Structure formats: structure tokens, C-alpha cells
Amino acid sequence: MLNKLIFNLGILIRNPTYTKAFKDLKSTEFSSVEDLNQIQLIKIKKFLSFVNENSKFYKKKFKEAAIDVTQITSLSDIQCLPIVSKKELIDFNDDIHTTPKVKFKKTFFSETSGSSGEALTFYKNEEWDSYNRASIARGMSWYNVNPWEYNGYFWGYSFSLIQKVKIQIFDMLLNRFRMFSYSDKELDRFIKKLRKASYLHGYSSMIYETARLVNAKAISLNNLKLIKGTSEKIYDHYHEETKKAFGKKIVSEYGSAESGIIAFECPNGEMHINEETCIVEEVDGEILVTNLLSYSFPIIRYKLGDFIQLSRKKCGCGRNHRILSSVLGRVGKNIIGKDGEVFPSLTLYYIFKTLALEYDIKLNYKAAQYNSGDLNIKIDSQVNDETHNLIMKVSAKYFGQALTVVIQDNEVIHSKDKKLKDFESFIE
Ligand SMILES: [Zn+2]
Secondary structure, three states: OHHHHHHHHHHHOOOOHHHHHHHHHHOOOOOOOHHHHHHHHHHHHHHHHHHHHHHHHHHHHHHOOOOOOOOOHHHHHHHOOOOOOOHHHHHHHHHHHOOOOOOOEEEEEEOOOOOOOOOEEEEHHHHHHHHHHHHHHHHOOOOOOOOOOOOOOEEEOOOOOHHHHHHHHHHHOOEEEOOOOOOHHHHHHHHHHHOOOOOEEEEEEHHHHHHHHHHOOOOOOOOOEEEEEEEEOOHHHHHHHHHHHHHHOEEEEEEEEEEEEEEEEOOOOOOOOOOOEEEEEEEEEEEEEEEEOOOOOOOOOEEEEEEEEOOOOOOOOOOOOEEEEEEEOOOOOEOOOOOOOOEEEEHHHHHHHHHHHHHHOOHHHHHEEEOOEEEEEEOOOOOOOOHHHHHHHHHHHOOOOOEEEEEEEOOOOOOOOOOOOOEEEEOO
8 A cells, every 4th residue: 555655655756657557558458450550540640740940850851852741641641751770879879869949848868778888868848757667567467466565676787885774775666676696595585575576577587586596596486466577688597487487487578778678478379569659660670769758869761780670469358459470589699600691699599499399498598790701609507418419400490501509508608797698790
């Protein structure tokens, strides 16, 4: 009760439009495809004319492409708008930010790290932030969970002492707890709290790691209503560990700081696109996302950098929001062969998928390339000769003679404060 009060009070102060946003999103949860498209069309028209008036960068882009945004009459019309990259969001940051005559009542500073190390910073208008929070809350409501319920949270944890104190105060207010290390004592403390929690969320690799430790102690819990994985690829074997430890698979939430929430998994196991807040397109296998609420820093046909697949199939849960049938991982740097052959980093995904499907070998891996023609793959468990040979065999199927693959087993592949990346290239 007290926690609900604190939550509502916090929202009232920080996100005045949250309550309206949540109500709004709940009201269209079971709307028809036509109605959802109509909502999108109304929103995109209003959004684009605002952007055209108030963002120097987009005004110029639209002009160059000879597009009159006031003439948009259907959703497919947006296909003629220019595509925007992360590099552009960084390089033309000032000109992308809008400068409306009537200033935003409130904005929030946001910072995300780029894969190349360069950070993207921007200001989010309050409504954008509220709709994003409300979208997460709507997804959680599908599991009968309210955001203010007691929860375990995983997000990087290389903290200084002062940071730790600050975080603990915030966590107390938000009715949540977290682990500050993987030590045995800390784990016991965490499990004790977890027994009283109603949901668990954060980086899926950390949830997985914790589930493994819980299983190693031969403990199993069945009180959690929801385990929500964010921001990272969720592997099939993660689910096996969490099911064993907590009786639940990891529900996936997909999005990014700049795009907002893009999709949320329903109880039927399908990822529904958050149609009320974004327009998702698939072009050459890659996702393009338009954030319909990003008035302060417009995100339009943004190349987020993931390979995806969309589906028009109807979900048994009754929601008509389009289904994102898979997120195949980052459009990363390429893997380079001895004679300059180029393989997309996604090849690794297919190799390990083949191993899992055809040979029932499930492995956690992380690959790195330091020189052309060499590929280093770290595995977090022991690899016997037979498995080793199979990895080599399947790799050769994809890479041929172009790469010398070296396997290192029993490696720690999760750095504690960063997202898990499948592949990193150190070739200039
Ligand atoms: Zn569904």
C-alpha cells in the first residue's frame, strides 16, 4: 500500500502525463489492426509537421528529398522519408533537437553508449518518457504485475561506495533490491529477498547467471509472477535455467533509450510491437523505427542496428499488435577472412544455432577478432573433444578455409558492468 503511494507520488512529480498515458495504452490493448493503423497515422502526421517546423536537421533532410510532410495520407508514405543512422544522431545532435516556440515543460537528459564507444546524448520530452514507462507498465500488467510491487533488479554493478548508498536509497523508494556482487553471502541475501518479491528484471545475462547459482544451491522458488529480460539477447538455455530456478521463462522487452519500447512479449510468448508509440519497418532484414513521441529529439526511420523478422500472424492472446517474430542480434562489424573474405557477425548466431538444433549442444559464447583470418571464441563452460570438433566442423561449414578458429573454454564471458556482446572486432 505504502509502496503504491510512493510510486504514485513519484510519478505525479516526475511524470505528470504518465497516468493518462497508461490509461490510453490500456484502452487500445485489444484494438483492431485498422484502428491501430489509424492511431499511427494521426500521430505520425502531427509529429512530422511539428518536426518539420522545429528541427533544423529534418527540415533540411525533407527539403532535400523533396518531401512535403503535410501531404502524408497513408502509413506507407513514410517509406519515402530519409533513413537516419546513430552516427547522424551523434554528429548532428544540436540540429536534430527541436526548438519549439512553446518550450517543453519538462525534459530528461538521456545518455546511451554507442558500440564504437562514442556516447549519444539527448533530451527526452516528458510525454515521451511517460509513454515509455507506461508501455513497460502495460506489458507488466499482462502478468498481473504492478510496477510498485517488490522486485529484484539487475543492471551493471561496478559502483563506488557513494553510488552504492545513493542506489540503495532509490531502490528502497522503488521497492526494489539488487545484487552488488556474485559472492556467496550476497547471493544468499538476494535469494532471501527474492522469496518475497513478485518480479525480477534487468539484463538477461545477469538473470541467467543468478539462476545458475540458485540452481547450484539446489534451491527453487515459485513466487515470482514475472521475469523480464531487457536490453540483451535472451538465449534458449537462459530459459531452461530460470524455469528450473524460478519456474518461469524470461519474458522479453525490446527497445532502446532512443527508440523507446518497441515490443513486449505477451503471455502467449509472442513479441507484440508497441504500435501506439512507434512505427516499425523491416528493410533488407534490418529494423527501422520511428518513435512517435520523440518530439524533443525526433527519431525517424532510425536504423537501430538489429536484424529482425516481422510476422502478420494472429496471436492467440487476442492482441492485434504486429508480431516481431525474431530479433536476430546486432548488425555488428564483419568477421574478416584470410584473403579479405567478409562474413557478417550474424554468422556466429547461425553456427551456435546449428549446434543447438542439430547436435543439442547449447553454449554461451563470445567471439573476438584481432587479426584477419583468426577468430577467437570464448565459451563459458568446459568443452570436451567431441564438442570441440563439432564446433570446428560447423564453423568450417560457414567459414570454409577462410578462418582459423581458436576455442577457449571455461572463460568468463559476462563483464559485470556491460551488456554481453556476441562479437567484437579489434581490426582497424
Ligand atoms: Zn499475444
